[in-house]
Amino acid sequence: xxxxxxxxxxxxxxxxxxxxxxxxxxxxxxxxxxxxxxxxxxxxxxxxxxxxxxxxxxxxxxxxxxxxxxxxxxxxxxxxxxxxxxxxxxxxxxxxxxxxxxxxxxxxxxxxxxxxxxxxxxxxxxxxxxxxxxxxxxxxxxxxxxxxxxxxxxxxxxxxxxxxxxxxxxxxxxxxxxxxxxxxxxxxxxxxxxxxxxxxxxxxxxxxxxxxxxxxxxxxxxxxxxxxxxxxxxxxxxxxxxxxxxxx
Numbered sequence: 001x002x003x004x005x006x007x008x009x010x011x012x013x014x015x016x017x018x019x020x021x022x023x024x025x026x027x028x029x030x031x032x033x034x035x036x037x038x039x040x041x042x043x044x045x046x047x048x049x050x051x052x053x054x055x056x057x058x059x060x061x062x063x064x065x066x067x068x069x070x071x072x073x074x075x076x077x078x079x080x081x082x083x084x085x086x087x088x089x090x091x092x093x094x095x096x097x098x099x100x101x102x103x104x105x106x107x108x109x110x111x112x113x114x115x116x117x118x119x120x121x122x123x124x125x126x127x128x129x130x131x132x133x134x135x136x137x138x139x140x141x142x143x144x145x146x147x148x149x150x151x152x153x154x155x156x157x158x159x160x161x162x163x164x165x166x167x168x169x170x171x172x173x174x175x176x177x178x179x180x181x182x183x184x185x186x187x188x189x190x191x192x193x194x195x196x197x198x199x200x201x202x203x204x205x206x207x208x209x210x211x212x213x214x215x216x217x218x219x220x221x222x223x224x225x226x227x228x229x230x231x232x233x234x235x236x237x238x239x240x241x242x243x244x245x246x247x248x
Contacts, residue, residue, distance in 0.1 A: 003088045003093070003096045007071075007100040011067060011068050011100055014068075017067040017068075017104065017108075020067050020108045021063075021115055022112070022115065023062075024060045024063045024064065024109060024113065024115070024116075025113070025116040027056060027063060027112075028052070028116045029119065031051040031052075031054040031056035032054070044148075045143075045151070045152055047120065048113065048117070049210055052155075052159060058188045060109065060163070062184050062185065062188060063108060064104075064167055064187070065101075065105060065166070065170050065171075065184055065187050066184065067104040068097075068100050068101045068104040068167075068171075069101055069183060069184065070171075070180045070183050070184065071171065072240075073174045073177075073180050085244070090241055090244050091241055094240045094244065097171070098171060098233055098236065098237040098240065099233070101167050101171045102164040102165070102167065105160065105167035106157065106164045108163070109157075109163045109164075110153070110156045110160045113152070113156035113160075114156070142154070155209075155210050158208050159209065161226065161229040162205060162209075163187070164229060164233075165233070166186075166187035166190050166191055168233050168236050169232065170183050170184070170187050171240070172236040172240045172243075174186075175240060176243075191205060202214070
């Protein structure tokens with residue numbers, strides 16, 4: 001318990017934690033193309049759905065890794081690595097840090113997305129929405145019933161789960177890379193690789209996006225994405241422990 005409390009304190013005492021959501025909002029904003037923005041039937045929800053599928057959105061994944069994704073690099077640089085392992089043990093050190101990496105990435109994506117929503121305050125949030133299109137994806141019933149912000153928030157957290165998985169993988173790779181710049185660029189590379197992984201005729205990345213509907217039941221889709229996300233954290237935590245034990 002003291003270990004996770006120390007990690008959380010370290011996270012929220014860092015300026016990066018508060019700047020990263022701004023970076024996500026800016027990445028979403030600049031992912032929008034001019035020809036789309038100039039359309040008369042635009043709305044905040046459609047803008048967001050369009051932006052998260054654009055190539056510029058990859059920058060948001062980097063921003064999600066900024067708050068805590070380079071923790072192992074920083075500990076190695078500051079020669080704090082061995083001190084924490086001696087005090088906490090390898091398992092506790094890795095697991096608490098990986099959990100913090102994941103949660104910080106999810107919260108960064110969600111808070112950055114909410115900031116984008118607030119930035120579009122002058123734009124109708126649900127004007128001229130194609131309800132049938134949203135019904136083909138996940139949680140379409142929320143759009144049909146007019147709960148645009150709840151749908152937006154659920155989507156942001158789900159994409160945040162994917163960003164969290166990318167941040168965890170990047171944290172694992174940082175043990176090998178030992179370079180902050182390389183570690184922060186890793187989410188982009190990993191996300192591109194995962195786009196080639198196909199599950200039921202859709203890419204792995206798409207499972208976390210609005211149209212990534214594998215099962216007819218929403219609960220089953222939620223369990224699938226949450227399970228994949230948690231499994232990623234567990235797997236790469238064990239791999240990180242294994243690597244550190246080999247180094248020591």
